[in-house]
Structure formats: C-alpha cells, structure tokens
Amino acid sequence: MTRLYSQPPRIDAGLFFLRFTGCLLLLHVHGLPKIFHFSEELTHIEDPFGLGPWVSLLSAIVAEVICPLFILVGAFTRLACLPIIAVLLVAMLFVHPDWSIAEGQFGWLLLIIFTTLAIAGPGRWRVGASQSREVRYGAG
Template sequence: MMNKKIPVLPTPHIDLGLLFLRLAGSFMLFYVHGLPKVLNYAHELTQIEDPFGMGPQLSLWAAILAEFICPMLIALGLFTRLACLPILGVLLIAMLVVHPGWSIAEGQFGWLLLVIFISIAICGPGNWRVLPFNERTGRY
C-alpha cells in the first residue's frame, strides 16, 4: 500500500472565524480588565482580591499578565495556546474562588470569556497570524 499524503485544503472561513474570535475576545479582556489595571495600577493595588494570600502586588501582576499581555499575544497569534493558560487560570480563580456565589447571569462575562479562550486553546490561532505555522515542517 502506497503512503499517499492527503493535501491540506485551505480553510479561509475557519481561519477568519478564529481570527475574529482571537481579536474580539482579546480586545474585550484587554480593554475591560487589562488596560484599566495598567493605567490605574496604584488604585488597583488597593482593590485587587488576594484569594491565596500572595499579596496584592503579586496578585495584580498575575492579573496584568493574564489580562494585558496574554491578550496581545493571542490577538497577534503568537504562543496562542500557551498564552491562553494564564487567562484560563485567572478566570477560573475569579469565577470559582473569588466570586463563587455569583449566578450565571451575574458572572456571564467571565463565563463567556472562558468559553472564548477555551475554544482558542483547543483550536489554536488558525493560519492568519503574525508568524504562520508551517504544518509540513512543524515550524513557525
């Protein structure tokens, strides 16, 4: 039996959908949560929850990584799956530890962000990104 390579067909509609998901989800997280934390750093230090007793500064830096830096990487399609991990961690901590009493309606923004970033982590960035992945060589 001959080993035939199955050609990889272009999937522009899937790539467009993944690009839209990356840009929209990253923008919402960045604009609503990340940017205010960076612009109002001193005030945020007095407001941030510290559920594990790490101190407000370390908690705020973890949130800035997840809500400011990682969304930029995801929007560009750089280290996308890896960049989803801090976001998922912070969102799960927020929804299950910091706000466990919230109803689905009260926490809908957080739950929707979880759906978006879990989907991106599963699917990856798609082909439309800064450094396209070459499936043939396995390199960027």
C-alpha cells in the same frame, strides 16, 4: 495514498475574529484599567490565596494585558491562553463563587473564548504564518 488537509479560509477568519474580539474585550474591560489605575487597583484587588496584592495584581496584568497581546498577533496562542484561563477560573470559582450564571456571564464567555483558542490554536491568519503550508495526514 496521501491525503492533504487544507483548512478552509472561513475557519481562519473565524479564529482571527475570536482572537481579535476576545482580546480587545479582555484588554478594554479588565487589563488596561489595571495598568491605568494601578495604585487604586492595589487597594482593592482580591487576593484569594494570600499572596499579597502586588503578586495578585501583577499576575492579573500578565494574564489580562501581556497574554492578549501575544494572542492578538497569533504568537504562542495556546500557551498565552493558559494564564488567562487560570485567572478566569480563579475569579469565577474562588473570588466570586456566589455569582449566578447571569452575574458571571461575561467571565464564563471569556473562559469559553480563550479555552476554544487554547484547543483550536490561532489559525493561519497570524504574524509569521506561511500561506502555502499544508499539513499531510495518512500513510504514503
């Protein structure tokens, strides 16, 4: 007996909402200001591992601009979440270890959003998704 699994549409809507809002927040608050004020950001970006401001800033831009654009359209979502998670963990654990939960709540919430997307994936509401695809589980 074969069991068909079809994800309810509300789960796809929820994953899309999580992708959309999480990416827009990350882009608006962190990513785009780094691009629009690149020179200024170079002068005060934290460099917790001594790699230099260019490497630190470019790493942040990849994680906070390029990766959210992939996630927004649902392409390589799980993979694109990894640099974001890494940058958030570095920020919360190495750059701002003295912050209370209240002071770091935005960072922790972004970490929750992108870790959830890394676990769950993008859902079916994404560019290039086939609406008629079903996943089969069980033995025939």
